[in-house]
Amino acid sequence: MSDPFSQTPPAIRQALLRDLTRRTFFQRAGFGLGGAALGSMMSSDALGAGADPLSRLGLHxxxxxxxxxxxxxxxxxxxxxxxxxxxxxxxxxxxxxxxxxxxxxxxxxxxxxxxxxxxxxxxxxxxxxxxxxxxxxxxxxxxxxxxxxxxxxxxxxxxxxxxxxxxxxxxxxxxxxxxxxxxxxxxxxxxxxxxxxxxxxxxxxxxxxxxxxxxxxxxxxxxxxxxxxxxxxQGDPVLYLSDPNGMTRGDRRKVVDAVKDLNGMHLDDVGDPEIATRIAQYEMAYRMQASVPELMEIDSEPESIHEMYGTQPGKxxxxxxxxxxxxxxxxxxxxxxxxxxxxxxxxxxxxxxxxxxxxxxxxxxxxxxxxxxxxxxxxxxxxxxxxxxxxxxxxxxxxxxxxxxxxxxxxxxxxxxxxxxxxxxxxxxxxxxxxxxxxxxxxxxxxxxxxxxxxxxxxxxxxxxxxxxxxxxxxxxxxxxxxxxxxxx
Known part of the structure; x- marks a missing residue:
């Protein structure tokens, strides 16, 4: 097998070999594993409560x-x-x-x-x-x-x-x-x-x-x-939840998918867990367009509930x-x-x-x-x-x-x-x-x-x-x- 460093100048080669210590290996491996673990956690969350035992059983x-x-x-x-x-x-x-x-x-x-x-x-x-x-x-x-x-x-x-x-x-x-x-x-x-x-x-x-x-x-x-x-x-319950004028839900889905692909490539390149967070947040925001308006419609509650709480829908x-x-x-x-x-x-x-x-x-x-x-x-x-x-x-x-x-x-x-x-x-x-x-x-x-x-x-x-x-x-x-x-x- 050929030496991958054969064309590398001796001084740079020695520096690279010096950096490839056991500690460096585990640091880098740990960073990659941490990103993978976060991604796994987010995937479990995306599958719902049934796939996340911690959501039902507690952590300790x-x-x-x-x-x-x-x-x-x-x-x-x-x-x-x-x-x-x-x-x-x-x-x-x-x-x-x-x-x-x-x-x-x-x-x-x-x-x-x-x-x-x-x-x-x-x-x-x-x-x-x-x-x-x-x-x-x-x-x-x-x-x-x-x-x-x-x-x-x-x-x-x-x-x-x-x-x-x-x-x-x-x-x-x-x-x-x-x-x-x-x-x-x-x-x-x-x-x-x-x-x-x-x-x-x-x-x-x-x-x-x-x-x-x-x-x-x-x-x-x-x-x-x-x-x-x-x-x-008042207004959007969460900022920018509504589709902009002239944009349909399908258009918004395409934008989210395109941004997800770009972020995914960046995540593969640098391995920063915060990029995985960003991807998850975009997906969450898209799903919230359907879930949040229904949640906020408290006028759907029975009159007896409004009397008990003293609520005033719309205020x-x-x-x-x-x-x-x-x-x-x-x-x-x-x-x-x-x-x-x-x-x-x-x-x-x-x-x-x-x-x-x-x-x-x-x-x-x-x-x-x-x-x-x-x-x-x-x-x-x-x-x-x-x-x-x-x-x-x-x-x-x-x-x-x-x-x-x-x-x-x-x-x-x-x-x-x-x-x-x-x-x-x-x-x-x-x-x-x-x-x-x-x-x-x-x-x-x-x-x-x-x-x-x-x-x-x-x-x-x-x-x-x-x-x-x-x-x-x-x-x-x-x-x-x-x-x-x-x-x-």
Missing amino acids: HAPKAKSVIFIHMVGAPSHLDLFDFKPELQKRSGELCPDEFFAGKKLAFIREQPNLQGTPAEDRFAFKRCGQSGVEISNLLPHLQGVADDLCFIKSLHTEQFNHAPAQLFSLTGFNRFGRPSIGSWVTYGIGSENRNLPGFVVLITGQVLGAGNSAWGSGFLPTVHQGVEFRS TSFANNCLLARRLVERGVRFVQLFDQGWDHHNSVFKNLPNKAKQVDQPIAALIKDLKQRGMLDDTLVVWNAEFGRTPMAQTNNGSGQSTAIGRDHHKEAYTVWMAGGGTKPGHIHGASDELGYNVARDPVHVHDFNATLLHLLGIDHERLTFRYQGRQFRLTDVHGKVVDGVLA
Whole structure:
């Protein structure tokens, strides 16, 4: 056999032979195998759920939940006035804040030692023991009171960030700066999707997502096929979904096929997995032209459903998004994230909170009841979440002395979130804050613990779901987090 290097100058020949080391061979082979594996995964997704065992069985153990509806309240609701009633705080309302709650602490806006601020002693703000579980929920949320026995509260969550953008990123990506994959992206990376005609991760927004912006549902360094896809309420639900004027579906198919062939040749040439992602996304977009319009037609729902949710077809509303969330998980979408803006009550909290609570109370309660009556709540995890809580101290923005001028500042030491369904304990409370609602008093839960628990319910071991990037293995929970066994059914 002739020497393939016989015509190569000696210096270049020595350099080539030096580069063809065992390490180089495995690096290059691994890159090619990685691209092939990604292509195989995408082929399995394209064949539907029956060809993708991870979509049914979980990645590391048997799952309790197969989909998530994650409701993020942008700006952070005053949990003390909705879910975590403190009689002692109400009793001492107006007293000067204890030194240990203020001296040396970092607060977003409060600069002078403030007064304690309890929940107003009015019937509409009063707390009621609900259902057989006796869970206390504010009268501002009468519909949610009706499903109290389905809720699992964590009243001892704490975070490390006290400003919105870093706290949102920390809550939703496990890191306080831009560039990491969001929790929905990690989920679809781990267990894929059950619907080949819709994205595995869909985002629905009311208002604007201030702070973190679209990084709250970005894919970071994961393949972009795993990023959240925003569905809009007006115009095309997804940008450029409709065919351009003068172009038929057949014409669009030809364009997609031509682009696919070009991308395929490029993929064969350079082996970049991101090109395979691009091919899959073009195909997904074409299939979505048929699946998304039908999905968005909520006016096809019975009148009784619209009455239960308070939906108004054709308009933008949080209620419409809750109903769409049910329709999405019903069709096999893995992760649906709802963002609702308007909870940043630094001023007039007791004037504004009732209005915001009314906007979300009926739709969220309806979502839980709707999932339950369809037999879907057992394997759908519903999450109420925010980036942090609100201080038990008053933030007064003027000298009027009126209660409506009082707000609550950002609070990271202890706050309340809840989950429903998906393998969580119904009618349960885990953890507690102290008598003034400032620090955790029992069973602390860190944000990393919360995210580890969510992944666990989906059949994912948070320590084993990793992605190698820039020379190290990354995961949603960084190097922290433990599953909160106390909330598992």
